[in-house]
Structures are given as structure tokens and as C-alpha cells.
Amino acid sequence: MEYALSESLEDYLMGIFIVSKQNKVVRLKDIAKERQVKLPSVVNALKELAEKGLISHERYSYVTFTDKGLNEAKKLYDRHKTVFKFLYEILGVTEFIAEKDAHRMEHDLTASTLDLLTKFTEFMEMSSKRGESRFPEQFKYFMETGKFPEIKSKEGGIMEKTKEKPLSELKRGESGKIVRIKKGIGALKGRLLTMGAVPGTVVRIKKVAPLGDPIDILILGYHLSLRKEEAEKIIVQEI
Amino acid sequence: MTNALITKGKTISVALAGNPNAGKSTIFNALTGGRAHVGNWPGVTVEKKEGRFKYKEYEFLVTDLPGTYSLTAYSIDERIARDYVIKEKLDVVVSVTDSTNLERNLYLLVSFLELGVNSILDLNMADILEQRKVRVNTKKMEELLGTPVVMTSATKKAGLNELKEMIIRSKDRKIQPLRIDYGKEIEGAIKKVKESLSGVNSPYPVRFLSIKLLEGDVEIIKEVGELGYERSVESAMHEGSRLEVGFGYDLETEIIERRYGFIESIIRQCVRRVPTIEEKLTVSDKIDGIVTNKWLGIPIFAFLLWATFQLTFTVGGIFADFIDTFFGWLAESSAIWFASIGAPGWLSSFVGDGIISGVGAVFVFLPTILILFAFLSFLEDVGYMSRAAFVMDKAMHAIGLPGKSFIPMILGFGCNVPAIMSARTISSEKDRLLTILINPFISCSARLPVYVMFTGIFFKSNQGVVLFTLYMLGIVVAVLSAKLFKSTIPKLKGPVSPLVMELPPYRIPTLKGVSIHTWERGREFLKKAGTIIFAGVILIWLLASFPMSSEYASETTLIGLIGKFFAPLFRAAGFPFWQAAVALLFGIIAKEIVVGTFGTLFGGEGALSASLLKYFTPLSAYSFMVMSLLYIPCIAAIGVIYRETNSWKWTTFITVYSLVIGWVMATAVYQLGSLFI
Ligand SMILES: Nc1nc2c(ncn2[C@@H]2O[C@H](COP(=O)(O)OP(=O)(O)O)[C@@H](O)[C@H]2O)c(=O)[nH]1
Numbered sequence: 001m002e003y004a005l006s007e008s009l010e011d012y013l014m015g016i017f018i019v020s021k022q023n024k025v026v027r028l029k030d031i032a033k034e035r036q037v038k039l040p041s042v043v044n045a046l047k048e049l050a051e052k053g054l055i056s057h058e059r060y061s062y063v064t065f066t067d068k069g070l071n072e073a074k075k076l077y078d079r080h081k082t083v084f085k086f087l088y089e090i091l092g093v094t095e096f097i098a099e100k101d102a103h104r105m106e107h108d109l110t111a112s113t114l115d116l117l118t119k120f121t122e123f124m125e126m127s128s129k130r131g132e133s134r135f136p137e138q139f140k141y142f143m144e145t146g147k148f149p150e151i152k153s154k155e156g157g158i159m160e161k162t163k164e165k166p167l168s169e170l171k172r173g174e175s176g177k178i179v180r181i182k183k184g185i186g187a188l189k190g191r192l193l194t195m196g197a198v199p200g201t202v203v204r205i206k207k208v209a210p211l212g213d214p215i216d217i218l219i220l221g222y223h224l225s226l227r228k229e230e231a232e233k234i235i236v237q238e239i
Numbered sequence: 240m241t242n243a244l245i246t247k248g249k250t251i252s253v254a255l256a257g258n259p260n261a262g263k264s265t266i267f268n269a270l271t272g273g274r275a276h277v278g279n280w281p282g283v284t285v286e287k288k289e290g291r292f293k294y295k296e297y298e299f300l301v302t303d304l305p306g307t308y309s310l311t312a313y314s315i316d317e318r319i320a321r322d323y324v325i326k327e328k329l330d331v332v333v334s335v336t337d338s339t340n341l342e343r344n345l346y347l348l349v350s351f352l353e354l355g356v357n358s359i360l361d362l363n364m365a366d367i368l369e370q371r372k373v374r375v376n377t378k379k380m381e382e383l384l385g386t387p388v389v390m391t392s393a394t395k396k397a398g399l400n401e402l403k404e405m406i407i408r409s410k411d412r413k414i415q416p417l418r419i420d421y422g423k424e425i426e427g428a429i430k431k432v433k434e435s436l437s438g439v440n441s442p443y444p445v446r447f448l449s450i451k452l453l454e455g456d457v458e459i460i461k462e463v464g465e466l467g468y469e470r471s472v473e474s475a476m477h478e479g480s481r482l483e484v485g486f487g488y489d490l491e492t493e494i495i496e497r498r499y500g501f502i503e504s505i506i507r508q509c510v511r512r513v514p515t516i517e518e519k520l521t522v523s524d525k526i527d528g529i530v531t532n533k534w535l536g537i538p539i540f541a542f543l544l545w546a547t548f549q550l551t552f553t554v555g556g557i558f559a560d561f562i563d564t565f566f567g568w569l570a571e572s573s574a575i576w577f578a579s580i581g582a583p584g585w586l587s588s589f590v591g592d593g594i595i596s597g598v599g600a601v602f603v604f605l606p607t608i609l610i611l612f613a614f615l616s617f618l619e620d621v622g623y624m625s626r627a628a629f630v631m632d633k634a635m636h637a638i639g640l641p642g643k644s645f646i647p648m649i650l651g652f653g654c655n656v657p658a659i660m661s662a663r664t665i666s667s668e669k670d671r672l673l674t675i676l677i678n679p680f681i682s683c684s685a686r687l688p689v690y691v692m693f694t695g696i697f698f699k700s701n702q703g704v705v706l707f708t709l710y711m712l713g714i715v716v717a718v719l720s721a722k723l724f725k726s727t728i729p730k731l732k733g734p735v736s737p738l739v740m741e742l743p744p745y746r747i748p749t750l751k752g753v754s755i756h757t758w759e760r761g762r763e764f765l766k767k768a769g770t771i772i773f774a775g776v777i778l779i780w781l782l783a784s785f786p787m788s789s790e791y792a793s794e795t796t797l798i799g800l801i802g803k804f805f806a807p808l809f810r811a812a813g814f815p816f817w818q819a820a821v822a823l824l825f826g827i828i829a830k831e832i833v834v835g836t837f838g839t840l841f842g843g844e845g846a847l848s849a850s851l852l853k854y855f856t857p858l859s860a861y862s863f864m865v866m867s868l869l870y871i872p873c874i875a876a877i878g879v880i881y882r883e884t885n886s887w888k889w890t891t892f893i894t895v896y897s898l899v900i901g902w903v904m905a906t907a908v909y910q911l912g913s914l915f916i
């Protein structure tokens with residue numbers, strides 16, 4: 001960056017971005033609400049951002065990003081997301097604190113540290129999704145018991161300690177990571193696996209049919225409907 | 240003539256394979272211009288679409304395969320696609336993928352590559368990728384997969400020439416089966432099984448066979464067993480349990496997971512997503528929020544069904560009237576012309592009463608049928624049909640059927656013949672049989688002419704309502720019969736097959752796609768009309784003309800005698816006259832012939848409504864429609880039931896059962912109705 005934004009301006013820029021994601025147009029009062037500040041401070045901040053060519057804002061109209069500003073805002077937002085993910089998903093900090101600390105860390109850490117943190121988070125995500133490493137589970141086990149887990153098999157030992165349940169027990173809007181498909185269900189197992197329900201894949205319950213069954217899950221970016229009967233055969237770990 | 244010789248050596252056979260809704264048919268239509276030869280796959284009754292086209296000096300022979308997710312055959316559709324790709328010596332297989340959902344779509348391609356099939360990866364729906372600002376590095380993908388990659392946008396006809404060029408370029412490619420690294424333990428097991436398979440004579444690569452054996456693919460196990468290699472099956476089972484005990488591996492899971500891992504790494508390396516605003520509700524999700532909504536889902540479904548028939552009826556009616564008038568005029572003119580040249584009376588009657596009124600009786604319903612199918616294909620292409628199955632699954636489940644048999648039921652409203660065929664996607668034999676057996680009760684469009692004729696005369700002011708009740712009655716009888724069969728027939732007892740069904744994203748269908756689909760259905764109807772119905776009408780004319788001494792279609796002709804014999808049976812149902820019995824009899828050939836028969840028996844289109852008013856009351860007209868709805872499926876349906884169940888026992892059973900039910904219901908309607916009217 002050839003220009004440095006102050007911490008507060010960065011937060012404003014990101015705040016505007018978040019508001020723009022939620023609403024069609026960005027109003028001053030929405031920004032004030034998102035940043036939890038008073039309107040005059042917003043006006044000041046907007047003036048500064050406009051001077052830097054990041055947003056445009058005429059009086060009495062909505063706030064819009066310039067191309068440069070949008071890029072910058074996205075970058076900030078992504079950075080915030082990864083730091084948040086690192087705290088929340090990998091370390092297991094509570095959501096509220098993760099949010100708060102992410103705001104602090106993203107400004108204070110050196111760029112190269114942040115970069116490595118981002119890479120590390122990505123790596124952990126991939127490795128657990130591909131089911132090749134059990135670092136996240138092992139770490140959870142370590143946090144819970146203070147012991148390093150002894151693993152022999154993928155299905156035994158540490159898995160019992162984390163929260164496993166059949167997919168059918170998740171509610172609408174909840175997500176889970178697939179641990180395994182139950183055995184002894186014949187061809188259904190292969191069918192589910194080939195449709196992408198392999199261990200490590202994250203699924204989310206999107207909808208429940210009007211009569212309460214079947215359910216619609218989001219998996220690998222597409223919608224799949226299963227009866228609760230079938231969902232019961234998929235063991236997930238709550239996330 | 241030398242031309243023919245040159246082109247002969249330059250035919251390229253191509254199959255389009257891919258997941259359902261990847262755009263195979265759209266590409267097929269774009270390539271062939273929609274001209275297709277529609278037939279059946281040998282031995283089974285799944286539709287086979289083939290087409291030809293010329294590009295440069297080559298003649299392409301394209302096949303549109305049924306949608307499939309993997310090479311493991313979980314349904315007949317999948318088995319056909321797999322067998323075709325494996326056993327037919329195709330030049331090129333185009334793996335059509337929905338590039339907005341590459342992860343799952345690539346699974347099939349990877350299976351092809353492992354099998355050593357000469358395939359091209361077609362990343363279809365490129366327009367949507369562009370919209371979403373997702374970029375794919377096709378060069379890199381080609382390198383990593385070792386197979387050519389092309390991007391198309393079938394609905395916009397973009398990339399098709401590139402696809403053709405690529406097919407030409409890669410038709411003689413030497414293929415090395417793709418090797419995915421399954422990890423040390425599994426690779427060890429693969430090696431052992433491979434050794435035990437040495438010398439096997441199979442169209443599959445040995446490594447592929449070994450992996451499939453370890454995965455526990457039932458079909459492959461059977462095939463290998465039949466080749467005399469039970470040893471290898473045992474070896475695979477032994478390896479499987481060794482790994483399972485020793486390492487806690489579940490081989491099937493592990494192997495498939497590795498394939499997905501491979502796919503993911505490809506995507507990670509080749510697909511760049513410019514960060515977009517995530518988590519926003521997509522349009523598709525918004526629509527789903529409404530049409531599968533807890534409170535709105537079922538009403539919307541019912542409304543769509545109702546609106547479809549209302550619109551079909553009103554709009555179709557306008558065209559039907561026009562065609563009706565035309566054939567009436569034609570019959571009259573022919574009679575005048577025959578008289579003017581002094582032709583014998585029987586010839587004039589044969590042309591006027593036989594041919595023209597018969598053909599007219601068929602054509603008059605073509606608009607209605609086309610409009611109905613336009614609606615159904617529209618709903619199908621939009622993506623609503625699977626939502627309908629989703630919304631209705633629990634209800635279907637309650638009658639012991641899967642949501643999937645809802646689609647054959649819906650198609651049954653068009654024609655029971657393709658509907659019964661479409662039950663093939665139901666993987667469980669038992670569910671499929673049940674779905675087939677109750678399908679004839681769903682009121683097909685061939686019965687529509689009968690309703691149209693009677694409601695047009697007797698229920699002018701509320702045609703729509705009467706029609707709706709008949710359709711509902713068909714559904715109710717189907718449902719109750721399912722319940723009855725399921726609780727009494729041992730072969731049909733037991734739980735419903737599992738539901739694993741994709742809900743595809745909503746798409747705006749193309750006019751071309753819908754019209755081609757609609758026309759295919761219309762043609763099917765016409766073909767049936769052209770052969771069976773025409774023959775039926777001529778047969779009626781003959782029966783109605785002999786002996787020649789009697790007046791045409793009078794009581795003393797053959798047909799009158801047959802009718803008279805059966806007529807008393809229908810006293811309780813309110814139509815004890817021989818014409819009705821004759822019409823029903825010939826309705827077995829095809830239900831719409833009921834109309835043609837009345838036309839012939841009551842002396843052509845003009846006199847028809849006057850005669851019907853004389854013989855029927857509104858109540859007996861209704862009970863006659865109930866009879867037409869329920870009694871014996873038409874010959875084509877009976878034929879297809881036999882083919883699909885491969886059993887005369889089931890075919891006879893359902894024929895007799897439906898006859899009895901039809902008679903009972905018609906009688907009940909008439910008797911109960913008489914009490915109130
Ligand atoms: N936007 C877009 N839609 C497409 C494209 N190709 C196909 N579709 C739509 O996707 C749906 C499914 O296509 P279809 O050819 O029936 O798929 P099939 O099941 O593989 O034969 C239809 O509604 C098509 O109009 C494409 O390249 N771009």
C-alpha cells in the first residue's frame with residue numbers, strides 16, 4: 001500500500017463493506033450502527049475516505065465504493081475473516097472474543113506475520129477437509145484432556161471425545177463436518193460417497209420440506225435432498 | 240460416388256456423458272440442430288437419442304446419454320451410460336460438466352480417465368462462470384488431467400466449434416489410464432489384487448478392475464466372477480478386511496475420498512475465484528425459499544398443477560375448435576366430390592367416416608397435448624420437478640412410494656407409456672414395480688379427448704372443475720391401490736428405497752429446449768395415432784360396415800352385435816346401450832379411440848353432440864368418463880408394462896384389476912349420483 005490508512009479508517013472501510021453486503025444501498029445511519037458510533041464521526045470519516053479516493057459520497061446520497069476502495073475493502077475484509085477463523089475455528093476462542101480480538105490483531109500484527117497466519121489457517125482448513133490430517137481434532141482432544149492423542153485408527157479414540165452425531169439431528173441452518181458413513185447400509189453408502197459425502201466435507205442443512213421430511217443439504221456447493229432416514233446414516237461432527 | 244467413399248472413413252462417433260442437468264441435451268440439440276433419432280437402448284426401455292451432423296469433412300454421430308453421477312451403476316440409467324461408454328468402441332466421449340459445480344461434476348470424468356476412456360472435458364455453463372467472475376486455467380487443467388479441456392456455453396451456442404475441433408483433434412489420441420495415488424496401504428492392496436488378475440480378458444484396465452473390486456462394486460464383482468476369477472474377488476475381500484482391521488480403513492470410503500481429494504487439488508490449482516461477496520442468498524435459494532416453503536410449498540404445487548390444466552384447456556380449446564372445423568369441412572367436401580364423380584357409397588363412407596373422421600379425431604387433440612407437454616417440459620427444465628418430488632416425498636412415502644415415483648406419476652398425466660418407462664430411475668425393483676402398476680390410473684392425455692368431448696357437451700359451464708375432479712379421482716385410485724397392493728402382495732411389502740436426489744439450481748429454460756422436448760412428445764403421440772389409432776379406426780369401419788347388407792354402424796353389423804352382447808353389463812353404470820360398449824371395447828386399442836368410435840357410430844362430427852345428448856345424461860356421462868379413466872390401460876401401456884416388468888403375471892393382474900375397479904367406480908358414481916339427483 002502506498003498510502004497508510006489509520007486503524008479507524010480501515011475499520012470504517014470494512015464497516016461500509018459489511019453494510020453493502022447486507023443492504024442494497026449504504027446509508028450513513030447504517031454505517032453508524034455497524035461501527036457503533038455517532039453520525040458526525042461517520043461524516044468525518046467518510047470525508048477522509050473520499051479524499052483518499054476510496055469512496056464517493058455526495059451530500060444526501062448513498063455511499064458507494066470506487067474500484068480502488070472496493071478492492072481495499074475486500075482485502076481488509078478477507079484479512080479480518082482469516083484472523084477471525086484462526087481464532088474461532090482453530091484455537092476455539094468464543095465467537096464474541098474472536099471478533100473483538102480479530103479487530104485488534106489485524107491492525108497490530110506485522111504484515112508478514114499476518115500473511116503466515118493466513119497461510120496457516122488455509123492449510124489447516126484444507127488438511128482437515130481432505131481428511132488427511134487430524135490436526136484440528138487432535139488439538140481439540142489436547143485442549144479437552146491435556147494429553148496428546150494416541151491414534152491408531154481414523155474412527156476410534158479421539159473421535160469419541162468430540163461431538164459426533166447423525167446428520168439427521170442437526171437443525172435447519174446448522175452445519176457439520178462429515179466423519180463417516182455408517183456401515184451395513186448396502187449400496188446407499190456408495191451412492192452417498194460418490195455424491196461427495198466423503199469424510200471431511202462440510203454440509204449445512206438448508207431446508208426442511210413442508211411436511212417435515214426430507215431435508216435439503218448444501219454439500220460441495222450444490223443442493224442434495226435426503227430423507228431423515230438417510231441423513232441418519234451420515235455421522236457428522238458439529239461445527 | 241467417390242464422395243461417399245471419402246466420408247465413409249471419416250465418421251466420428253461421440254457420446255455426451257455427464258451428470259443430470261449438466262447441459263448434455265442442450266449441447267446435443269445445438270450440435271445436431273435438434274434433429275434426433277429417438278429410439279430405445281437395446282433390451283431396456285430408456286430413451287436413446289442419436290443424431291448426426293457434418294463439420295468440415297467429417298460426419299459426426301452423437302449420442303445423448305442418460306445422466307449419471309458415477310460409473311457405479313446405482314440405476315438402470317447409470318448402467319446404460321456406463322456400458323455404452325465401456326463396451327461401444329466410441330471415438331470420443333465428451334464429459335459434459337456443469338462448471339459452476341465442478342467438484343461433483345469432475346468425479347465422473349475422473350472415473351472415465353481411470354478407465355482409460357478417450358474423453359474431452361467440456362466445461363459447460365461458462366457464461367455463468369463469467370458472470371460470477373470465476374476464472375479457470377484450462378491449460379493447466381489439461382496438463383494435470385492429461386485430457387483436452389474446452390469451455391462451452393450451450394444455451395448461447397458459444398464454444399461449440401472449439402468443441403468440434405477438439406473432437407477431431409483428439410479422436411485418435413493414445414490414452415494412458417489416469418493413475419490416482421491412493422496411498423501406500425491401498426496401493427499395496429491394489430497391487431496384490433492386480434497380480435491375482437493377471438491374464439484376465441476384460442475390456443477394463445486391470446488397475447481399474449482391482450480398484451473397483453476393492454471398492455466393492457457389485458457389478459464388477461459379478462463380471463470378474465463370471466470370467467472365472469473368483470480368486471481375485473476373494474483376494475480383494477481379504478485385502479479389504481486386512482486394511483480395515485489393521486488400519487481402521489474403510490476401503491470404499493477411503494478410495495472415493497481420495498478421488499475427491501484429487502479433484503479438489505485440481506480445482507485448487509486451476510480455478511481462481513475473484514473474491515465475491517459470499518454467503519449472499521443466491522437467486523435459486525430465494526426461489527426455493529418460496530416454492531418449498533413450509534406453508535406455501537404444497538399450495539404452490541397444487542396451484543401449478545391446476546393452472547397447467549386450466550391453461551392447457553382454454554388455449555388448447557381454441558386451436559382444437561379450428562382443427563375440428565377443418566376436418567368437418569374436409570369430410571363434407573369429400574362426400575360431395577365422391578358423389579360428383581359417381582363413386583360407390585361404401586368408398587365415400589370409407590374415406591369420410593373412416594379415414595377423415597378418424598384422423599381428425601386424433602389431430603384435434605394435438606394442440607392440447609402439445610401445450611400440456613410444453614408446460615411439463617418447462618417445469619422440468621426450470622428445475623421445478625425435483626422440488627415437486629422434494630415437497631411431495633413425505634406424502635408419497637406415506638403411501639409407500641418414493642418421491643421419485645412422483646415424476647412418473649406427473650408424466651403419467653401426459654402419457655402413461657413414457658411415464659412407465661421413466662420409472663426406471665427408481666433403483667429399487669419393488670418401488671419401481673409398484674410405481675408402474677398404479678401409473679395407468681393417472682389420467683393420461685389420451686383420455687383427455689374423451690373428457691373434452693363429454694364435458695364440452697354436458698358440462699359447458701364448468702369444464703375445468705369436472706376435469707379436475709376426474710384427474711383427482713385417478714390420483715386417489717392410484718394411491719389407494721398402492722396402499723392395497725403394499726399391504727396384500729408379498730413382493731411389494733417392505734420399506735421404500737432411499738432418497739438421494741439433487742435439487743438442481745433453477746435455470747431459465749431456452750425456448751428451443753422446451754420446444755424440442757415438446758415436439759418429441761407430440762410426435763410420439765402422433766406416431767401412436769398414426770399407426771395404432773388409424774388401424775383401429777379402419778377396423779371399426781370394417782366391423783361397422785359388415786355385413787354389407789346392413790346399414791353402416793347399425794345394430795345388425797358385427798360391431799353392433801358385439802356391443803349388444805356387452806351392453807347389459809353397464810346397466811348399473813347408466814350406459815346400457817351397445818354404442819357405449821363398442822366405444823369402450825375399442826378404447827383398449829388407445830383411449831382416444833373412444834372418441835373416434837362415437838364419431839363413427841353416431842355419424843360424424845356434426846351429428847355427434849346431438850346423438851350424445853340423446854343417449855347420455857350429465858350423470859351417466861360422468862360415470863362413463865370415470866369408466867374411461869380407470870378401465871384397462873391401452874394396448875401401448877399394456878405392452879410397456881409387460882416390457883418393464885417382464886412378466887405376464889403382473890401385466891394380466893393389472894389389466895383385470897383395472898377393469899374391475901373401473902366398473903365398480905362407474906357404477907358407484909351412477910348409483911350414488913342417482914340418489915341425489
Ligand atoms: N446458463 C446456461 N444454462 C445452460 C447451459 N447449458 C444448459 N443450460 C440449462 O441447463 C438446464 C439443463 O440442461 P439439459 O441440457 O436439459 O441438461 P441434461 O440433463 O444434461 O441433458 C436447461 O435448463 C438448460 O437450458 C449453459 O451453457 N448456460
Ligand SMILES: [Mg+2]
Pocket residue numbers: 263264265
Ligand atoms: Mg438430457
